[in-house]
Amino acid sequence: MDRATEQALIRRAAAGDRAAAGECVRAFQGQLYAYILRLSGRPEVAEDIVQEAFVRALTNLDRFDDRYRFSTWLFTIARRLYINARQKLKPLYESELVGSLGGGGARPDTGTIDDEVAGNARDEIQNALLHLPPDQREVVVLFHQFDWSIAQIAGHMGMPEGTVKSHLHRGRRRLRAVLESNERSASRVEEVWG
Amino acid sequence: MTLGNSNLGGTGGRGRAKTPPAGPMIDALLDGDLSDEHSREVLHLIRHDAEACEDLARTRVAVDHLRAPIDVPDMSDAILGKVHARRRFLPRRSRRLVTAGRLAVAAGFIGAIGIASLVQRHVPAVRLADEPTPVTRIVEAAAPKAIDRPALTDQTVERIKASLGSGPTGSSVSRLTLSPRIRPGDKLHYDLSIDRESGVVWSITSCDSFAAIPSSTGQAGTDRIAESAPNVVVVGPMAMAGGNDRTEPAAAEPSPLLSRFRPLMMYLREPPQLTEGDSADSDR
Numbered sequence: 302m303d304r305a306t307e308q309a310l311i312r313r314a315a316a317g318d319r320a321a322a323g324e325c326v327r328a329f330q331g332q333l334y335a336y337i338l339r340l341s342g343r344p345e346v347a348e349d350i351v352q353e354a355f356v357r358a359l360t361n362l363d364r365f366d367d368r369y370r371f372s373t374w375l376f377t378i379a380r381r382l383y384i385n386a387r388q389k390l391k392p393l394y395e396s397e398l399v400g401s402l403g404g405g406g407a408r409p410d411t412g413t414i415d416d417e418v419a420g421n422a423r424d425e426i427q428n429a430l431l432h433l434p435p436d437q438r439e440v441v442v443l444f445h446q447f448d449w450s451i452a453q454i455a456g457h458m459g460m461p462e463g464t465v466k467s468h469l470h471r472g473r474r475r476l477r478a479v480l481e482s483n484e485r486s487a488s489r490v491e492e493v494w495g
Numbered sequence: 496m497t498l499g500n501s502n503l504g505g506t507g508g509r510g511r512a513k514t515p516p517a518g519p520m521i522d523a524l525l526d527g528d529l530s531d532e533h534s535r536e537v538l539h540l541i542r543h544d545a546e547a548c549e550d551l552a553r554t555r556v557a558v559d560h561l562r563a564p565i566d567v568p569d570m571s572d573a574i575l576g577k578v579h580a581r582r583r584f585l586p587r588r589s590r591r592l593v594t595a596g597r598l599a600v601a602a603g604f605i606g607a608i609g610i611a612s613l614v615q616r617h618v619p620a621v622r623l624a625d626e627p628t629p630v631t632r633i634v635e636a637a638a639p640k641a642i643d644r645p646a647l648t649d650q651t652v653e654r655i656k657a658s659l660g661s662g663p664t665g666s667s668v669s670r671l672t673l674s675p676r677i678r679p680g681d682k683l684h685y686d687l688s689i690d691r692e693s694g695v696v697w698s699i700t701s702c703d704s705f706a707a708i709p710s711s712t713g714q715a716g717t718d719r720i721a722e723s724a725p726n727v728v729v730v731g732p733m734a735m736a737g738g739n740d741r742t743e744p745a746a747a748e749p750s751p752l753l754s755r756f757r758p759l760m761m762y763l764r765e766p767p768q769l770t771e772g773d774s775a776d777s778d779r
Contacts, residue, residue: 316590316593316594317582317589317590317593318590319575319579322575322578323571323575326570326571326574326575327569327571330567330569330570330571330574331565331567334565334567334568334570335565335567338565339561348568348570351570352570352573352574352577355570355574355578356574356577356578356581359574359578359582360578360581360582425560426557426560426561429557430561441561442561445557445558445561445562446558446561446562451526466526469522469526470518470522473522473525473554474518476554476557477550477553477554477557480553480556480557481553
C-alpha cells in the first residue's frame with residue numbers, strides 16, 4: 302500500500318468509516334501477526350496482542366501523526382503490548398524454553414525428535430528463534446523478515462545503531478548454532494534408529 | 496577492500512573459535528553493507544572455506560524460512576467489533592453531518608476572532624501601566640478630561656464678569672449657580688468637598704482674565720454676600736487673608752503671592768445645589 306492510499310484510508314477510518322477501518326486491519330494484520338508470533342512463538346498471544354494493538358490504534362487515530370507510517374505506529378503499539386505480556390507470562394516462557402532446550406530438561410522421546418527432524422522448516426526456525434534473547438530475536442526478525450533498515454530498527458527499539466548491529470550479528474550466530482545443533486541431533490537420531 | 500585468506504580462516508573445524516574470522520565478512524555481506532563488487536569478492540573467497548560456506552548457507556536458509564508466509568487468521572471482524580464498542584463507527588450521512596458541524600464550529604471560531612479583532616481596533620483596549628499607580632493620581636489625571644476644566648473655567652469667568660458689571664461702581668459680589676456639568680464624583684466636586692470645611696470652595700489660580708473683577712470687598716460687601724448669596728458668594732483675593740472668617744474681609748492690599756495669581760475665592764455656606772440650568776445671575 303502506498304503512502305497516499307494509506308493516509309486516505311486512515312483519514313476515512315478516523316472519520317468513523319467502518320469499511321476503511323476494515324481495510325486497514327486487513328492490510329496490516331498479516332505483518333503485525335507475523336511480527337508478534339516470531340517474538341512470542343505463541344499464536345494465541347500473537348492474536349490477542351494484534352487485536353488489542355489494532356483496537357488501540359483505531360480508537361486513537363486522531364493522535365496518529367501522519368508524518369510516520371501507520372505500520373510503524375502499529376508495530377510500536379504491539380511491541381509495548383508484547384513487552385507487557387512477556388513480563389506477565391515470564392515464568393511460563395522460561396519453563397517452555399528450558400524444556401525445549403533438551404539438555405537440562407527431560408530427554409525428549411523419539412517421537413518428538415522424529416517430529417522435529419521431519420518437522421517443517423517454519424517450526425524449526427521458530428524454535429531456533431526462541432533460543433535467542435528477546436532483543437536479538439526482535440532485531441533478526443525485523444531485519445531479515447521485514448527488511449527494516451538498521452536505522453529504523455534502532456528508532457523502533459530505542460537503541461543505538463551500533464547496538465542493533467551487535468544484536469543482529471550475535472543473533473545470527475546464535476541462530477546458526479541452534480540450527481546446526483538441531484541438524485546434529487537429527488543426524489544422531491538417524492544413526493541410532495537407522 | 497582487501498581480503499586475505501587469513502581473514503577468512505580456512506582451517507577451521509568444529510572445534511574452532513566461536514567467531515570464525517570469516518564471520519565479520521559474512522555479517523557485512525548479510526547486512527548489505529558491501530557493494531556488489533565486494534560481495535562477489537567475499538563470495539569468491541569463502542568458496543574455498545567450507546565452514547564459512549556452510550555458515551552462510553545456513554543463515555540464508557534461516558532467512559528464507561523467516562520470510563516464508565505465515566497463516567494469518569482474519570481478525571478484522573473481532574477487531575472492528577471491539578473498536579465499535581469503544582468508539583462507534585458512523586454511517587456515511589452522519590459522517591457528513593459531523594464534518595459539517597466541525598466546519599461550522601471552525602468557521603464560528605474564526606468569525607469570533609475576527610469580530611474580536613475588529614472591536615479591539617475600534618474600542619481602545621485597557622492597557623496596564625508598567626508601574627502601579629495610586630488611584631488618586633488616576634482620578635486627577637482623568638478629571639480634566641472629564642469635565643474640560645479650562646473651558647469650564649473660561650465660561651464661568653465670563654459669566655461672572657458679565658454679572659459683575661464694569662467700572663469702579665460695579666458690584667464686587669456675584670452669585671453663581673454651579674454648572675450642572677460639575678457632577679458628584681468630578682474632580683471639581685472633590686475639591687469642593689475638601690475645602691468645604693475651611694469654607695473655600697473653589698480657587699482659580701489661572702485668572703489673568705479676572706483682571707476686570709474688583710479685587711477687594713469691604714465689610715458691606717461681605718454683608719451683602721451673607722444676605723444675597725445664600726449658597727455661594729464670590730469675593731476678591733482680599734478674602735484670602737481673612738481665613739475662615741467669611742464675614743471679615745481681608746486687608747486692603749493682597750499679599751504679593753495672591754496679587755500675582757489674582758485668585759478668585761468662592762465661599763460656600765451650604766453644599767452646592769446642582770441645578771439643571773446652566774446660568775449665572777448677577778446679584779447686586
